[in-house]
Amino acid sequence: MSPESLPTGFTPASGEESPGLYLHIPFCKSRCAYCSFNSYACQSPPAAYLTALASQIRHWADQQWCRERTFATLFIGGGTPTIYGGNELAELVGLCLASFNFTEDAEITVEANPNTVTMPMLTSLRRTGVNRLSLGVQAFSDRLLGALGRSHTKGEACAAIKAARKGGFTNINLDLMYGLPGQRATDWRESLDQALAFGPEHLACYELTIEEETPFARLVEKGALTLPGEEEVLAMAALTHDLLAQAGLPRYEISNYAASGNQCRHNLNYWRNGSYLGLGAGAVSCLSGFRFSTVEEPEAFAALVQKGELPLSEGECLSLAARFRESVVMGLRMIEGISLARLQRRFGLTPAGYYGKMLEELQEQGLIVLASDSLRLTEAGLPVANQVLSRLV
Numbered sequence: 001m002s003p004e005s006l007p008t009g010f011t012p013a014s015g016e017e018s019p020g021l022y023l024h025i026p027f028c029k030s031r032c033a034y035c036s037f038n039s040y041a042c043q044s045p046p047a048a049y050l051t052a053l054a055s056q057i058r059h060w061a062d063q064q065w066c067r068e069r070t071f072a073t074l075f076i077g078g079g080t081p082t083i084y085g086g087n088e089l090a091e092l093v094g095l096c097l098a099s100f101n102f103t104e105d106a107e108i109t110v111e112a113n114p115n116t117v118t119m120p121m122l123t124s125l126r127r128t129g130v131n132r133l134s135l136g137v138q139a140f141s142d143r144l145l146g147a148l149g150r151s152h153t154k155g156e157a158c159a160a161i162k163a164a165r166k167g168g169f170t171n172i173n174l175d176l177m178y179g180l181p182g183q184r185a186t187d188w189r190e191s192l193d194q195a196l197a198f199g200p201e202h203l204a205c206y207e208l209t210i211e212e213e214t215p216f217a218r219l220v221e222k223g224a225l226t227l228p229g230e231e232e233v234l235a236m237a238a239l240t241h242d243l244l245a246q247a248g249l250p251r252y253e254i255s256n257y258a259a260s261g262n263q264c265r266h267n268l269n270y271w272r273n274g275s276y277l278g279l280g281a282g283a284v285s286c287l288s289g290f291r292f293s294t295v296e297e298p299e300a301f302a303a304l305v306q307k308g309e310l311p312l313s314e315g316e317c318l319s320l321a322a323r324f325r326e327s328v329v330m331g332l333r334m335i336e337g338i339s340l341a342r343l344q345r346r347f348g349l350t351p352a353g354y355y356g357k358m359l360e361e362l363q364e365q366g367l368i369v370l371a372s373d374s375l376r377l378t379e380a381g382l383p384v385a386n387q388v389l390s391r392l393v
């Protein structure tokens, strides 16, 4: 794919909102048994990768599409970004802030694993402008963390959350997982209670899914991994919604819960099918409907950048209809659903006009509601969201 094929046009009438910027750090201390992300185990991450990433930041900040826009969010995710030192990460954040236009109140998130954060790192990140920390806690139980192959302990998770507060973070997300091998609803309740005791502003609660070619998938194939039954998992999900709503963290997306005003703006932009620039190995971008991805392997990424080439793998220009369908499917993940006015503004299409009979059927089945200003999943539709969304793709 050539750089000439990238979009340069800007159509304010399309109703586009501020884009997000994502940087991918594809390294972790070790690989978790369920992981299917683009991550590689290593104890000491290569400096060459950061050099290549910095070069890509400078390259893209200079492109017309980026220069004409003001970014609303920066998200450094992984992998484990905090496998690098605080100074290196702070430099990366500083380079982004100096190179791209950002809104004054931009949300700047760094993902971290509990056993890789230190007090000096947190202080340094906070000082550079990082205002949101997302910690991959997953469970407050050493037994369950061990079963997942996580490299941290419950004690390290608690210490990291306390350090983040002490370091000045007032917007903290904790990632938690349920439906784990050997986990009962009572264990899940304990994890939620423990998380809530820290007063997080945001919780992401994911059900474990077994992805192909992971150690967990191989164990399931051999019949050597016992997961909780469907009813128990449904009970865990129901407990999550109730407990977190009572605690002032209502659900705003299928797996996400936040205190008022603390919804993750970076992810909201994905769910609203906004534009985003993703830099780093395996990162995906979508600029005004032009989607492209970066080569996955970090060494290949760094080598291409060093040769002065764009490290891109594939790209496609999405049709208006494809972007409309994606906006519907992604938007239905949000509890508030999709704004019909936004769809109309961006695509000149309505769900009723586009999907016709199929939408009527889903309404008759009580799975979605078409209100005067929004389309959303019902209480009955949310637990079977994947099936509903697959009909609208």
Ligand code: SF4
Pocket (backbone or CB within 6 Å): 027, 028, 030, 031, 032, 034, 035, 036, 037, 039, 078, 079, 080, 113, 136
């Ligand atoms: S920490 Fe996250 S990205 Fe790294 S191996 Fe575990 S699940 Fe994968």
